[in-house]
Amino acid sequence: MTALALAASCAVGRNRLEETPPSPEAILESPDLPKLRARSGSTDIPVVRGSLCWSKGGAGVCADAIAPPELAKTVAPAELPPGAAIMLEHAPPPLADSLLVNRWIDGRPVRVVLQAGSGPGNRGLTPSFVVPDEPGTYVYDAFARWPQGDVSWAFHVMVKK
Numbered sequence: 001m002t003a004l005a006l007a008a009s010c011a012v013g014r015n016r017l018e019e020t021p022p023s024p025e026a027i028l029e030s031p032d033l034p035k036l037r038a039r040s041g042s043t044d045i046p047v048v049r050g051s052l053c054w055s056k057g058g059a060g061v062c063a064d065a066i067a068p069p070e071l072a073k074t075v076a077p078a079e080l081p082p083g084a085a086i087m088l089e090h091a092p093p094p095l096a097d098s099l100l101v102n103r104w105i106d107g108r109p110v111r112v113v114l115q116a117g118s119g120p121g122n123r124g125l126t127p128s129f130v131v132p133d134e135p136g137t138y139v140y141d142a143f144a145r146w147p148q149g150d151v152s153w154a155f156h157v158m159v160k161k
Contacts, residue, residue, distance in 0.1 A: 021059030028063060030056060036142060036153045037089040040131075045086065046075035047155040050141065054149035068141035068154035069104050077158040082133040085115075086140075086157070087126045094144035099127055104139040112140070135159050 038045035050065040102109035
């Protein structure tokens with residue numbers, strides 16, 4: 001009986017050692033990473049994932065991206081009218097009060113004041129903000145946190161009258 005118990009405990013221990021944590025590449029390519037949908041009315045705004053730190057299955061990875069103004073240039077800007085509202089929808093929703101949005105002005109991030117809008121995501125409230133009334137191209141970044149880590153995104157819009 002003792003030999004059987006010892007053999008069983010060795011088998012359990014061996015299985016634990018054989019379970020390897022995911023590689024950093026597997027974490028970065030995981031479909032479990034949060035997604036951000038930015039939109040204004042029926043216009044989807046292309047976003048690109050930026051820097052992140054994420055853990056999964058006993059492993060973690062941090063990946064730095066280029067600065068948001070350069071990163072945003074890798075996707076097309078959405079054309080919006082002056083004063084348009086941009087809604088931010090995360091899947092899954094981030095931790096409460098963890099979402100931060102910046103507008104980049106002269107190479108520096110300036111915090112954007114978010115409004116709680118209606119709609120799905122972010123615990124029943126979809127955060128939103130309004131673009132400037134002046135025509136031009138505006139770069140934004142969004143950062144949010146989850147129990148597994150944090151993720152940022154960049155996007156830009158072209159305000160046209």
